[in-house]
Amino acid sequence: MDKTKLLTDLYNFNCFKFGDFKLKSGIQSPFYINLRNLINQPEYLKNVCKFISPELDNISNNFEYYIAGLPYAGLPYANTLSLEKNIPQLIIRKEQKKHGLGNIIDGVKEEHLIKDCIVNIVLIEDIMVTGGSILDGINKLKQSSINFNILKIISIVDREQGGCEKLKNLGYNVVSIFKITDIFDILESNKNLMLNKEIFTKSRNFVLEQQNQHVLLNRNIVKLEDRKQLANNSIFNKIIDIMLIKKSNLCVALDFDNTSKILETIEKIGQYVVIFKLHIDIIEDFSNEFIDKLLSLKKQYNFLIFEDSKFSDIGNIFRQQFQGGIYKIKKWADLITIHLISGSNMLEVFSYNMKETQGVLLVSQMSSEDNLIDKKYTQKNIEIAEKYKKQVCGFISQEKLYNNSFLYFRPGIGIENKKDCYNQVYSNPHEAIQQGIDIIIVGRSITQSSNIVEETIRYRSIGWNSYLLKVN
Numbered sequence: 001m002d003k004t005k006l007l008t009d010l011y012n013f014n015c016f017k018f019g020d021f022k023l024k025s026g027i028q029s030p031f032y033i034n035l036r037n038l039i040n041q042p043e044y045l046k047n048v049c050k051f052i053s054p055e056l057d058n059i060s061n062n063f064e065y066y067i068a069g070l071p072y073a074g075l076p077y078a079n080t081l082s083l084e085k086n087i088p089q090l091i092i093r094k095e096q097k098k099h100g101l102g103n104i105i106d107g108v109k110e111e112h113l114i115k116d117c118i119v120n121i122v123l124i125e126d127i128m129v130t131g132g133s134i135l136d137g138i139n140k141l142k143q144s145s146i147n148f149n150i151l152k153i154i155s156i157v158d159r160e161q162g163g164c165e166k167l168k169n170l171g172y173n174v175v176s177i178f179k180i181t182d183i184f185d186i187l188e189s190n191k192n193l194m195l196n197k198e199i200f201t202k203s204r205n206f207v208l209e210q211q212n213q214h215v216l217l218n219r220n221i222v223k224l225e226d227r228k229q230l231a232n233n234s235i236f237n238k239i240i241d242i243m244l245i246k247k248s249n250l251c252v253a254l255d256f257d258n259t260s261k262i263l264e265t266i267e268k269i270g271q272y273v274v275i276f277k278l279h280i281d282i283i284e285d286f287s288n289e290f291i292d293k294l295l296s297l298k299k300q301y302n303f304l305i306f307e308d309s310k311f312s313d314i315g316n317i318f319r320q321q322f323q324g325g326i327y328k329i330k331k332w333a334d335l336i337t338i339h340l341i342s343g344s345n346m347l348e349v350f351s352y353n354m355k356e357t358q359g360v361l362l363v364s365q366m367s368s369e370d371n372l373i374d375k376k377y378t379q380k381n382i383e384i385a386e387k388y389k390k391q392v393c394g395f396i397s398q399e400k401l402y403n404n405s406f407l408y409f410r411p412g413i414g415i416e417n418k419k420d421c422y423n424q425v426y427s428n429p430h431e432a433i434q435q436g437i438d439i440i441i442v443g444r445s446i447t448q449s450s451n452i453v454e455e456t457i458r459y460r461s462i463g464w465n466s467y468l469l470k471v472n
Protein backbone atom coordinates (compact mmCIF):
# COMPACT_ATOMS: atom_id res chain seq x y z
CA MET A 1 0.00 0.00 0.00
CA ASP A 2 1.29 3.42 -1.01
CA LYS A 3 1.64 6.11 1.68
CA THR A 4 0.27 8.88 -0.56
CA LYS A 5 -2.79 6.84 -1.42
CA LEU A 6 -3.45 5.99 2.21
CA LEU A 7 -3.08 9.58 3.42
CA THR A 8 -5.30 10.83 0.61
CA ASP A 9 -7.94 8.30 1.59
CA LEU A 10 -7.67 9.41 5.19
CA TYR A 11 -8.10 13.00 4.09
CA ASN A 12 -11.23 12.03 2.18
CA PHE A 13 -12.61 10.39 5.32
CA ASN A 14 -12.19 13.69 7.16
CA CYS A 15 -9.33 12.43 9.30
CA PHE A 16 -7.40 15.67 8.71
CA LYS A 17 -9.25 18.92 9.15
CA PHE A 18 -8.08 22.49 8.76
CA GLY A 19 -9.64 25.48 10.56
CA ASP A 20 -9.50 26.58 14.18
CA PHE A 21 -9.61 23.85 16.84
CA LYS A 22 -9.16 23.83 20.60
CA LEU A 23 -6.86 21.01 21.76
CA LYS A 24 -7.04 19.08 25.05
CA SER A 25 -4.21 21.27 26.37
CA GLY A 26 -6.37 24.37 25.76
CA ILE A 27 -4.32 25.80 22.87
CA GLN A 28 -5.90 26.68 19.49
CA SER A 29 -4.60 24.71 16.53
CA PRO A 30 -5.13 25.40 12.79
CA PHE A 31 -5.47 21.68 12.08
CA TYR A 32 -7.04 18.67 13.75
CA ILE A 33 -6.45 14.97 13.26
CA ASN A 34 -9.29 12.59 13.92
CA LEU A 35 -8.34 8.99 13.23
CA ARG A 36 -11.45 7.84 15.09
CA ASN A 37 -13.34 8.30 11.83
CA LEU A 38 -11.69 5.11 10.63
CA ILE A 39 -13.47 2.77 13.02
CA ASN A 40 -16.41 2.63 10.62
CA GLN A 41 -14.03 1.88 7.71
CA PRO A 42 -12.49 -1.49 8.64
CA GLU A 43 -10.57 -1.78 5.37
CA TYR A 44 -8.79 1.53 5.96
CA LEU A 45 -8.16 0.77 9.58
CA LYS A 46 -6.46 -2.41 8.41
CA ASN A 47 -4.47 -0.37 5.91
CA VAL A 48 -3.14 1.88 8.65
CA CYS A 49 -2.19 -1.25 10.59
CA LYS A 50 -0.15 -2.44 7.61
CA PHE A 51 2.14 0.53 8.23
CA ILE A 52 2.41 -0.26 11.92
CA SER A 53 3.08 -3.94 11.33
CA PRO A 54 6.83 -3.70 10.49
CA GLU A 55 7.41 -2.01 13.85
CA LEU A 56 6.15 -5.17 15.51
CA ASP A 57 7.98 -7.48 13.13
CA ASN A 58 11.30 -5.98 14.08
CA ILE A 59 10.88 -6.85 17.76
CA SER A 60 13.11 -9.79 18.59
CA ASN A 61 11.42 -13.19 18.76
CA ASN A 62 13.04 -13.69 22.14
CA PHE A 63 10.40 -11.51 23.69
CA GLU A 64 6.91 -12.61 24.39
CA TYR A 65 4.95 -9.41 24.61
CA TYR A 66 1.49 -7.88 24.81
CA ILE A 67 0.09 -5.11 22.70
CA ALA A 68 -1.96 -2.38 24.40
CA GLY A 69 -3.81 0.52 22.80
CA LEU A 70 -4.17 3.67 24.87
CA PRO A 71 -7.90 4.13 25.51
CA TYR A 72 -9.90 4.79 23.60
CA ALA A 73 -8.46 5.82 20.26
CA GLY A 74 -5.53 3.38 20.35
CA LEU A 75 -7.73 0.38 21.09
CA PRO A 76 -9.01 -0.47 17.57
CA TYR A 77 -5.44 -0.54 16.23
CA ALA A 78 -4.16 -2.74 19.04
CA ASN A 79 -7.17 -4.98 18.54
CA THR A 80 -6.68 -5.32 14.79
CA LEU A 81 -2.95 -6.00 15.13
CA SER A 82 -3.53 -8.47 17.93
CA LEU A 83 -5.92 -10.49 15.76
CA GLU A 84 -3.90 -10.21 12.57
CA LYS A 85 -0.55 -11.05 14.12
CA ASN A 86 -1.64 -13.27 16.96
CA ILE A 87 -0.15 -11.06 19.65
CA PRO A 88 -1.88 -11.13 23.04
CA GLN A 89 -3.58 -7.90 23.96
CA LEU A 90 -4.01 -6.23 27.30
CA ILE A 91 -6.22 -3.33 28.22
CA ILE A 92 -5.21 -0.42 30.41
CA ARG A 93 -8.50 0.81 31.81
CA LYS A 94 -9.23 4.51 31.96
CA GLU A 95 -10.56 4.00 35.47
CA GLN A 96 -10.08 1.24 37.95
CA LYS A 97 -13.04 -1.14 37.98
CA LYS A 98 -15.19 -0.45 41.06
CA HIS A 99 -16.60 -3.99 41.21
CA GLY A 100 -15.59 -7.56 40.39
CA LEU A 101 -11.80 -7.90 40.63
CA GLY A 102 -11.28 -4.13 40.74
CA ASN A 103 -8.76 -4.40 37.91
CA ILE A 104 -7.01 -1.48 36.29
CA ILE A 105 -5.28 -3.75 33.75
CA ASP A 106 -7.17 -6.55 32.02
CA GLY A 107 -5.88 -9.47 30.00
CA VAL A 108 -2.58 -10.44 31.64
CA LYS A 109 -2.16 -14.21 31.66
CA GLU A 110 -2.19 -15.90 35.09
CA GLU A 111 1.34 -17.22 34.60
CA HIS A 112 2.61 -13.68 34.06
CA LEU A 113 1.17 -12.39 37.30
CA ILE A 114 3.67 -14.23 39.45
CA LYS A 115 6.39 -12.25 41.21
CA ASP A 116 9.61 -11.75 39.20
CA CYS A 117 7.85 -12.36 35.87
CA ILE A 118 8.33 -9.39 33.55
CA VAL A 119 5.41 -8.46 31.33
CA ASN A 120 6.69 -6.88 28.10
CA ILE A 121 4.34 -4.39 26.49
CA VAL A 122 4.12 -2.45 23.22
CA LEU A 123 1.90 0.62 23.57
CA ILE A 124 -0.09 2.06 20.67
CA GLU A 125 -1.25 5.67 20.67
CA ASP A 126 -3.16 7.17 17.75
CA ILE A 127 -1.95 10.79 17.96
CA MET A 128 1.10 11.90 19.91
CA VAL A 129 0.86 15.47 21.19
CA THR A 130 2.59 16.01 24.54
CA GLY A 131 2.98 12.36 25.53
CA GLY A 132 0.60 12.95 28.47
CA SER A 133 -1.81 10.10 27.64
CA ILE A 134 1.08 7.67 27.32
CA LEU A 135 2.44 8.72 30.71
CA ASP A 136 -1.08 8.38 32.17
CA GLY A 137 -1.23 4.83 30.80
CA ILE A 138 2.20 4.01 32.20
CA ASN A 139 1.11 5.37 35.58
CA LYS A 140 -1.89 3.04 35.52
CA LEU A 141 0.48 0.13 34.91
CA LYS A 142 2.54 1.32 37.86
CA GLN A 143 -0.54 1.32 40.05
CA SER A 144 -1.14 -2.34 39.24
CA SER A 145 0.85 -5.21 40.70
CA ILE A 146 2.28 -6.10 37.27
CA ASN A 147 6.03 -6.11 36.89
CA PHE A 148 6.12 -4.53 33.44
CA ASN A 149 8.58 -3.35 30.84
CA ILE A 150 7.65 -1.04 27.96
CA LEU A 151 9.36 -2.50 24.89
CA LYS A 152 8.21 0.16 22.48
CA ILE A 153 5.75 3.02 22.14
CA ILE A 154 4.22 3.40 18.67
CA SER A 155 2.37 6.56 17.78
CA ILE A 156 0.48 6.54 14.51
CA VAL A 157 0.68 10.30 13.92
CA ASP A 158 3.24 12.49 15.65
CA ARG A 159 2.07 16.10 15.77
CA GLU A 160 5.75 16.96 16.38
CA GLN A 161 4.95 19.02 19.44
CA GLY A 162 7.55 17.50 21.73
CA GLY A 163 5.72 14.39 23.00
CA CYS A 164 8.09 11.90 21.33
CA GLU A 165 11.18 13.78 22.54
CA LYS A 166 9.82 13.95 26.06
CA LEU A 167 9.24 10.19 26.16
CA LYS A 168 12.62 9.49 24.57
CA ASN A 169 14.25 11.66 27.22
CA LEU A 170 12.55 9.53 29.84
CA GLY A 171 14.27 6.52 28.30
CA TYR A 172 11.43 4.99 26.24
CA ASN A 173 11.82 3.53 22.77
CA VAL A 174 9.38 5.65 20.73
CA VAL A 175 8.55 5.43 17.03
CA SER A 176 6.00 7.28 14.97
CA ILE A 177 4.49 6.01 11.74
CA PHE A 178 3.56 9.36 10.19
CA LYS A 179 4.99 12.74 11.09
CA ILE A 180 2.61 15.64 10.69
CA THR A 181 4.96 17.62 8.46
CA ASP A 182 5.29 14.60 6.12
CA ILE A 183 1.50 14.43 6.00
CA PHE A 184 1.36 18.13 5.07
CA ASP A 185 3.96 17.56 2.32
CA ILE A 186 2.05 14.65 0.85
CA LEU A 187 -1.37 16.33 0.97
CA GLU A 188 -0.04 19.63 -0.37
CA SER A 189 1.65 18.00 -3.33
CA ASN A 190 -1.50 16.07 -4.24
CA LYS A 191 -2.97 18.22 -7.03
CA ASN A 192 -6.26 16.30 -6.97
CA LEU A 193 -7.07 17.57 -3.52
CA MET A 194 -6.75 21.22 -4.60
CA LEU A 195 -5.98 22.39 -1.09
CA ASN A 196 -5.26 25.98 -0.29
CA LYS A 197 -1.52 26.67 0.25
CA GLU A 198 -2.31 29.08 3.04
CA ILE A 199 -3.68 26.40 5.37
CA PHE A 200 -0.41 24.51 5.10
CA THR A 201 1.70 27.58 5.78
CA LYS A 202 -0.41 28.34 8.82
CA SER A 203 -0.27 24.75 10.04
CA ARG A 204 3.50 24.46 9.49
CA ASN A 205 4.07 27.71 11.37
CA PHE A 206 1.97 26.41 14.22
CA VAL A 207 4.05 23.21 14.42
CA LEU A 208 7.27 25.26 14.36
CA GLU A 209 6.02 27.52 17.12
CA GLN A 210 5.11 24.54 19.27
CA GLN A 211 8.50 22.96 18.65
CA ASN A 212 10.28 26.16 19.65
CA GLN A 213 8.28 26.32 22.83
CA HIS A 214 9.19 22.75 23.64
CA VAL A 215 12.88 23.44 23.02
CA LEU A 216 12.62 26.52 25.22
CA LEU A 217 11.02 24.52 28.01
CA ASN A 218 13.73 21.88 27.73
CA ARG A 219 16.43 24.50 27.60
CA ASN A 220 14.98 26.00 30.67
CA ILE A 221 16.91 23.44 32.66
CA VAL A 222 19.27 25.54 34.69
CA LYS A 223 21.98 24.37 37.05
CA LEU A 224 21.32 24.87 40.74
CA GLU A 225 24.26 27.22 41.16
CA ASP A 226 22.88 29.44 38.38
CA ARG A 227 19.40 29.44 39.85
CA LYS A 228 20.74 31.21 42.92
CA GLN A 229 20.73 34.44 40.93
CA LEU A 230 16.96 34.10 40.62
CA ALA A 231 16.36 33.87 44.37
CA ASN A 232 13.55 35.93 45.88
CA ASN A 233 14.37 34.93 49.45
CA SER A 234 17.32 33.65 51.46
CA ILE A 235 15.92 30.19 52.23
CA PHE A 236 15.88 29.38 48.48
CA ASN A 237 19.65 29.91 48.35
CA LYS A 238 20.23 28.15 51.63
CA ILE A 239 18.50 25.01 50.29
CA ILE A 240 20.55 25.12 47.10
CA ASP A 241 23.79 25.62 49.03
CA ILE A 242 23.15 22.54 51.14
CA MET A 243 22.15 20.53 48.06
CA LEU A 244 25.40 21.43 46.35
CA ILE A 245 27.55 20.76 49.40
CA LYS A 246 25.95 17.39 50.12
CA LYS A 247 25.36 16.46 46.47
CA SER A 248 21.86 15.52 47.45
CA ASN A 249 18.30 16.43 46.61
CA LEU A 250 16.84 14.36 49.37
CA CYS A 251 14.26 15.42 51.93
CA VAL A 252 13.40 12.62 54.35
CA ALA A 253 9.96 12.54 56.00
CA LEU A 254 10.50 11.37 59.58
CA ASP A 255 6.92 10.38 60.30
CA PHE A 256 7.68 8.69 63.62
CA ASP A 257 5.60 9.12 66.73
CA ASN A 258 8.50 9.28 69.16
CA THR A 259 11.34 11.73 69.49
CA SER A 260 14.14 9.25 70.12
CA LYS A 261 13.42 7.47 66.83
CA ILE A 262 13.59 10.83 65.04
CA LEU A 263 16.86 11.87 66.67
CA GLU A 264 18.42 8.42 66.19
CA THR A 265 17.56 8.43 62.50
CA ILE A 266 19.01 11.89 62.00
CA GLU A 267 22.25 10.74 63.66
CA LYS A 268 22.41 7.86 61.16
CA ILE A 269 21.59 9.68 57.91
CA GLY A 270 21.99 13.40 58.66
CA GLN A 271 25.07 13.71 56.47
CA TYR A 272 23.16 12.67 53.30
CA VAL A 273 19.98 14.65 53.75
CA VAL A 274 19.22 18.27 52.81
CA ILE A 275 15.95 18.63 54.70
CA PHE A 276 14.22 16.62 57.40
CA LYS A 277 10.46 16.87 57.33
CA LEU A 278 8.36 16.46 60.47
CA HIS A 279 4.72 16.22 61.43
CA ILE A 280 5.16 17.61 64.90
CA ASP A 281 1.59 16.79 65.92
CA ILE A 282 1.99 13.03 65.50
CA ILE A 283 4.77 12.90 68.10
CA GLU A 284 3.63 11.45 71.42
CA ASP A 285 6.50 12.58 73.67
CA PHE A 286 7.10 16.12 72.38
CA SER A 287 9.23 18.32 74.65
CA ASN A 288 11.30 21.45 74.41
CA GLU A 289 14.42 19.32 74.99
CA PHE A 290 13.60 17.49 71.79
CA ILE A 291 13.68 20.77 69.89
CA ASP A 292 17.01 21.69 71.53
CA LYS A 293 18.51 18.37 70.47
CA LEU A 294 17.06 18.72 66.98
CA LEU A 295 18.61 22.16 66.60
CA SER A 296 21.96 20.92 67.79
CA LEU A 297 21.86 18.06 65.23
CA LYS A 298 20.92 20.62 62.60
CA LYS A 299 24.16 22.47 63.34
CA GLN A 300 26.19 19.29 63.38
CA TYR A 301 24.86 17.85 60.10
CA ASN A 302 23.88 21.02 58.22
CA PHE A 303 20.27 20.34 57.25
CA LEU A 304 17.03 22.31 57.31
CA ILE A 305 13.90 21.53 59.29
CA PHE A 306 10.58 21.40 57.50
CA GLU A 307 7.38 21.26 59.56
CA ASP A 308 4.64 19.91 57.34
CA SER A 309 1.53 21.14 59.19
CA LYS A 310 -0.20 22.06 55.91
CA PHE A 311 -1.85 25.09 57.51
CA SER A 312 -5.18 25.90 55.91
CA ASP A 313 -7.15 28.13 58.26
CA ILE A 314 -7.91 31.83 58.44
CA GLY A 315 -5.00 34.17 59.11
CA ASN A 316 -5.78 34.67 62.78
CA ILE A 317 -5.72 30.95 63.59
CA PHE A 318 -2.63 30.38 61.45
CA ARG A 319 -0.80 33.10 63.42
CA GLN A 320 -1.49 31.23 66.65
CA GLN A 321 -0.70 27.81 65.18
CA PHE A 322 2.58 29.10 63.78
CA GLN A 323 3.95 30.83 66.84
CA GLY A 324 1.87 29.59 69.77
CA GLY A 325 0.51 26.37 71.24
CA ILE A 326 2.94 23.89 72.72
CA TYR A 327 5.02 23.50 69.58
CA LYS A 328 6.04 27.12 68.89
CA ILE A 329 6.83 26.19 65.31
CA LYS A 330 8.14 29.62 64.42
CA LYS A 331 11.06 29.10 66.81
CA TRP A 332 12.57 26.12 65.03
CA ALA A 333 11.08 25.41 61.56
CA ASP A 334 12.88 26.66 58.46
CA LEU A 335 10.07 25.63 56.15
CA ILE A 336 6.35 25.19 56.59
CA THR A 337 3.57 24.11 54.24
CA ILE A 338 0.39 26.02 53.49
CA HIS A 339 -2.77 24.96 51.65
CA LEU A 340 -4.19 28.08 50.01
CA ILE A 341 -7.78 26.91 50.31
CA SER A 342 -8.65 29.90 52.52
CA GLY A 343 -6.92 32.38 50.20
CA SER A 344 -3.71 34.32 50.63
CA ASN A 345 -4.41 35.61 54.18
CA MET A 346 -1.96 33.20 55.82
CA LEU A 347 0.85 34.44 53.59
CA GLU A 348 0.04 37.98 54.62
CA VAL A 349 0.23 36.96 58.28
CA PHE A 350 3.43 35.01 57.62
CA SER A 351 5.02 38.05 56.01
CA TYR A 352 4.62 39.99 59.29
CA ASN A 353 5.58 37.13 61.58
CA MET A 354 8.27 35.18 59.76
CA LYS A 355 11.97 35.24 60.47
CA GLU A 356 14.08 36.39 57.50
CA THR A 357 15.45 32.88 57.08
CA GLN A 358 12.09 31.09 56.94
CA GLY A 359 10.02 30.13 53.92
CA VAL A 360 6.74 28.63 52.78
CA LEU A 361 6.01 25.76 50.44
CA LEU A 362 2.57 25.84 48.86
CA VAL A 363 0.79 22.50 48.57
CA SER A 364 -0.23 22.94 44.94
CA GLN A 365 -0.61 19.34 43.82
CA MET A 366 -0.90 16.19 45.89
CA SER A 367 0.25 12.61 45.63
CA SER A 368 -2.91 10.91 46.87
CA GLU A 369 -4.84 9.30 44.06
CA ASP A 370 -8.23 10.91 44.61
CA ASN A 371 -7.21 14.35 45.83
CA LEU A 372 -9.46 17.26 44.88
CA ILE A 373 -6.89 19.70 43.53
CA ASP A 374 -7.56 20.69 39.93
CA LYS A 375 -5.55 22.63 37.35
CA LYS A 376 -7.32 25.88 38.14
CA TYR A 377 -6.43 25.64 41.83
CA THR A 378 -2.80 24.88 41.01
CA GLN A 379 -2.68 27.84 38.62
CA LYS A 380 -4.11 30.12 41.30
CA ASN A 381 -1.36 28.90 43.67
CA ILE A 382 1.25 29.95 41.13
CA GLU A 383 -0.28 33.41 40.83
CA ILE A 384 -0.34 33.86 44.61
CA ALA A 385 3.21 32.51 44.93
CA GLU A 386 4.34 35.14 42.44
CA LYS A 387 2.67 37.83 44.55
CA TYR A 388 4.22 36.55 47.80
CA LYS A 389 7.55 35.48 46.37
CA LYS A 390 9.47 36.88 49.35
CA GLN A 391 7.67 34.31 51.50
CA VAL A 392 7.13 31.39 49.10
CA CYS A 393 10.28 29.54 48.09
CA GLY A 394 8.64 26.59 46.40
CA PHE A 395 5.81 24.18 45.80
CA ILE A 396 4.80 20.74 46.90
CA SER A 397 3.91 19.40 43.48
CA GLN A 398 4.14 16.41 41.22
CA GLU A 399 6.04 18.27 38.47
CA LYS A 400 7.74 21.54 37.72
CA LEU A 401 4.88 24.01 37.71
CA TYR A 402 6.40 27.32 36.81
CA ASN A 403 9.78 29.02 36.57
CA ASN A 404 13.23 28.42 38.04
CA SER A 405 12.90 30.94 40.84
CA PHE A 406 10.90 28.43 42.87
CA LEU A 407 11.87 24.95 44.05
CA TYR A 408 9.65 21.94 43.38
CA PHE A 409 9.29 19.26 46.08
CA ARG A 410 7.65 15.96 45.26
CA PRO A 411 6.35 13.52 47.87
CA GLY A 412 5.12 10.02 47.06
CA ILE A 413 8.53 8.73 46.04
CA GLY A 414 9.41 5.05 45.86
CA ILE A 415 11.70 3.11 43.56
CA GLU A 416 9.13 0.35 43.34
CA ASN A 417 6.34 2.69 42.22
CA LYS A 418 3.59 1.11 44.30
CA LYS A 419 0.58 2.51 46.14
CA ASP A 420 0.06 2.29 49.90
CA CYS A 421 -3.23 1.11 51.40
CA TYR A 422 -4.53 4.70 51.68
CA ASN A 423 -4.16 5.64 48.00
CA GLN A 424 -0.76 7.29 48.30
CA VAL A 425 0.74 6.95 44.82
CA TYR A 426 4.50 6.52 44.48
CA SER A 427 6.74 7.48 41.60
CA ASN A 428 10.27 6.67 40.77
CA PRO A 429 12.83 9.29 41.95
CA HIS A 430 14.56 9.39 38.55
CA GLU A 431 11.30 10.08 36.76
CA ALA A 432 10.42 12.82 39.27
CA ILE A 433 13.71 14.62 38.74
CA GLN A 434 13.42 14.30 34.97
CA GLN A 435 9.99 15.92 35.19
CA GLY A 436 11.51 19.00 36.74
CA ILE A 437 11.34 18.18 40.45
CA ASP A 438 14.19 19.60 42.55
CA ILE A 439 13.74 17.81 45.87
CA ILE A 440 12.37 14.32 46.40
CA ILE A 441 10.50 13.77 49.67
CA VAL A 442 11.01 10.19 50.75
CA GLY A 443 9.25 8.78 53.80
CA ARG A 444 8.50 5.13 54.48
CA SER A 445 10.54 3.92 51.49
CA ILE A 446 13.51 4.86 53.65
CA THR A 447 12.25 4.87 57.22
CA GLN A 448 10.61 1.45 57.04
CA SER A 449 13.42 -0.24 55.16
CA SER A 450 15.57 -2.86 56.86
CA ASN A 451 18.71 -0.77 56.35
CA ILE A 452 17.95 2.92 56.64
CA VAL A 453 21.49 4.09 55.88
CA GLU A 454 21.86 2.00 52.73
CA GLU A 455 18.44 3.03 51.50
CA THR A 456 19.16 6.72 52.14
CA ILE A 457 22.40 6.46 50.17
CA ARG A 458 20.53 4.70 47.35
CA TYR A 459 17.83 7.41 47.08
CA ARG A 460 20.38 10.16 47.40
CA SER A 461 22.49 8.73 44.60
CA ILE A 462 19.56 8.07 42.23
CA GLY A 463 18.23 11.58 42.89
CA TRP A 464 21.53 13.35 42.47
CA ASN A 465 22.64 11.36 39.42
CA SER A 466 19.30 12.08 37.76
CA TYR A 467 19.82 15.78 38.44
CA LEU A 468 23.33 15.63 36.92
CA LEU A 469 21.97 13.77 33.90
CA LYS A 470 19.35 16.44 33.42
CA VAL A 471 21.64 19.46 33.59
CA ASN A 472 24.62 18.08 31.71
Ligand code: S5P
Pocket residue numbers: 253255308337363365366367368396411412413424441442443444445
Ligand atom coordinates in the same frame (compact mmCIF):
# COMPACT_ATOMS: atom_id res chain seq x y z
O1 S5P B 1 0.77 15.44 48.39
C1 S5P B 1 1.45 15.16 49.37
C2 S5P B 1 2.06 16.14 50.13
C3 S5P B 1 2.88 15.77 51.18
S1 S5P B 1 3.78 16.99 51.98
N1 S5P B 1 1.64 13.88 49.71
C4 S5P B 1 2.42 13.51 50.77
O2 S5P B 1 2.56 12.30 51.00
N2 S5P B 1 3.03 14.46 51.54
C5 S5P B 1 3.87 14.09 52.69
O3 S5P B 1 4.99 13.33 52.27
C6 S5P B 1 3.14 13.23 53.73
O4 S5P B 1 2.57 14.05 54.71
C7 S5P B 1 4.23 12.34 54.27
O5 S5P B 1 4.87 12.93 55.37
C8 S5P B 1 5.24 12.23 53.14
C9 S5P B 1 5.13 10.97 52.33
O6 S5P B 1 5.43 9.85 53.09
P1 S5P B 1 5.66 8.39 52.44
O7 S5P B 1 5.93 7.53 53.63
O8 S5P B 1 4.40 8.01 51.73
O9 S5P B 1 6.84 8.54 51.52
